[in-house]
Amino acid sequence: MKTSVIAYVYAIVVAAAASLVGLYFYQPVVDFSLLAGAGWLTLVAFLGTILSYRVQGSTFGAVSFIPFLTAFVLYPSWATIAIVGFSALVAEMLKPKLAIKRAFNVSQIVLAGCVSIGCYLLFGGKPLEVDPSFQSVPHIAAVVVFLVVNTLAVAAVIGLAEGKSIVKTWVSGNAAGLVYDIVAVPGVFAFGRAYVDWGNWGVGVLCALILGLRLTYQSKHQLETTNKELLELFVHTVEFRDPYTSGHSQRVSRYSRIIAQVVGLTPKEIDRISVAALLHDVGKIHEIFAPILMKPGRLTPEERAIMELHPIKSAELVAKISDLQDIVPAVRHHHENWDGTGYPDQLKGREIPLGSRIIMFADTIDAMTTDRPYRKALGEVEVRDELRKFRGIQFDPDICDALIGSPDFRRLFDSADSGKVHSLTQILEIVRKRVKTPAVA
Numbered sequence: 130m131k132t133s134v135i136a137y138v139y140a141i142v143v144a145a146a147a148s149l150v151g152l153y154f155y156q157p158v159v160d161f162s163l164l165a166g167a168g169w170l171t172l173v174a175f176l177g178t179i180l181s182y183r184v185q186g187s188t189f190g191a192v193s194f195i196p197f198l199t200a201f202v203l204y205p206s207w208a209t210i211a212i213v214g215f216s217a218l219v220a221e222m223l224k225p226k227l228a229i230k231r232a233f234n235v236s237q238i239v240l241a242g243c244v245s246i247g248c249y250l251l252f253g254g255k256p257l258e259v260d261p262s263f264q265s266v267p268h269i270a271a272v273v274v275f276l277v278v279n280t281l282a283v284a285a286v287i288g289l290a291e292g293k294s295i296v297k298t299w300v301s302g303n304a305a306g307l308v309y310d311i312v313a314v315p316g317v318f319a320f321g322r323a324y325v326d327w328g329n330w331g332v333g334v335l336c337a338l339i340l341g342l343r344l345t346y347q348s349k350h351q352l353e354t355t356n357k358e359l360l361e362l363f364v365h366t367v368e369f370r371d372p373y374t375s376g377h378s379q380r381v382s383r384y385s386r387i388i389a390q391v392v393g394l395t396p397k398e399i400d401r402i403s404v405a406a407l408l409h410d411v412g413k414i415h416e417i418f419a420p421i422l423m424k425p426g427r428l429t430p431e432e433r434a435i436m437e438l439h440p441i442k443s444a445e446l447v448a449k450i451s452d453l454q455d456i457v458p459a460v461r462h463h464h465e466n467w468d469g470t471g472y473p474d475q476l477k478g479r480e481i482p483l484g485s486r487i488i489m490f491a492d493t494i495d496a497m498t499t500d501r502p503y504r505k506a507l508g509e510v511e512v513r514d515e516l517r518k519f520r521g522i523q524f525d526p527d528i529c530d531a532l533i534g535s536p537d538f539r540r541l542f543d544s545a546d547s548g549k550v551h552s553l554t555q556i557l558e559i560v561r562k563r564v565k566t567p568a569v570a
């Protein structure tokens with residue numbers, strides 16, 4: 130581990146201890162009747178942390194993050210922070226980790242908590258158990274400050290460890306954090322009121338609801354990931370038959386995603402078109418194509434006629450999966466030309482599904498930008514010229530203009546560009562992981 134990282138962790142430990150002592154001197158007397166609520170919420174957060182170990186993913190899952198903050202506003206005092214710090218330490222001890230990582234994780238929670246409580250008190254916030262109304266300025270300040278300190282502390286350790294700018298690391302990891310802040314503020318208040326109005330059971334029921342939602346979301350996410358991996362495995366299997374198209378479907382999927390973005394489609398539409406693009410040639414698995422795919426030279430007219438059946442075979446295969454019915458037309462018509470000279474149904478212009486028109490670009494661009502036995506891969510300028518040349522003949526003229534005129538055109542030639550588009554849910558998931566994972570590793 131780098132010396133700068135170790136020094137930084139020591140600094141965070143000292144800052145955490147100093148801020149806790151500072152809070153103690155600011156308000157040393159503890160009201161134990163108020164501390165009970167904060168203690169209960171911390172226990173809930175602790176259980177959430179343990180559960181998040183079991184259900185995979187971040188150290189401080191959604192179940193534990195909001196209860197921690199709720200404990201701060203229920204009773205903003207040094208004693209609450211002491212309990213939170215202790216529970217974080219116990220949670221850390223349950224996992225095999227380096228001592229320095231444990232020290233960092235616990236200290237940065239304590240530090241973020243102290244600063245958060247300090248702001249809450251500074252803005253005139255009262256313990257929620259004393260004044261159960263929504264104290265907008267102190268509440269918002271406490272949540273935002275906690276998140277900022279937490280994420281900055283983590284970004285700094287990542288930046289130092291990887292030799293990157295701390296500010297850039299923080300911005301890139303937390304640009305969408307404001308969305309999460311808005312979600313967290315009412316969440317913290319709802320938990321606080323659930324405790325004040327209904328006691329321990331109120332919080333318990335709320336937690337069970339959130340845990341249920343989280344588990345449902347996680348199962349759904351895992352199922353989607355498995356489905357996607359199975360599809361990719363299937364596509365790989367198909368491509369084993371065609372030595373010249375290894376990785377072709379993944380690239381076409383990536384290009385389709387970028388083009389669909391340029392056209393201004395919604396994240397859901399972009400996702401569906403990228404799946405259609407991934408599967409556009411799966412019909413080639415059919416045995417009738419095997420000898421033709423392995424043939425080295427030019428195809429005879431008969432062989433070409435057989436090959437032109439592959440979009441139909443692809444569409445038939447895709448249609449067997451209930452979840453993919455909506456993309457069957459996009460798969461079937463991916464070789465239709467704008468002027469009606471394509472196959473298999475000689476559709477023309479806007480009769481051709483939008484997804485197919487996009488895949489047509491992606492498919493052709495991939496063919497042009499990969500080396501073939503008879504020619505080298507074309508560059509950006511040559512591809513642009515070719516697209517212009519066949520605008521309104523092979524390609525949709527509107528998409529052609531949008532694509533050529535877009536700064537995103539370059540992304541088609543950048544192999545490091547994943548072309549990923551994040552939906553709000555995905556952004557929240559990313560932010561959730563970043564914000565509430567106060568772990569070094």
Ligand SMILES: [Fe+2]
Pocket residue numbers: 409410439440463464
């Ligand atoms: Fe095809």
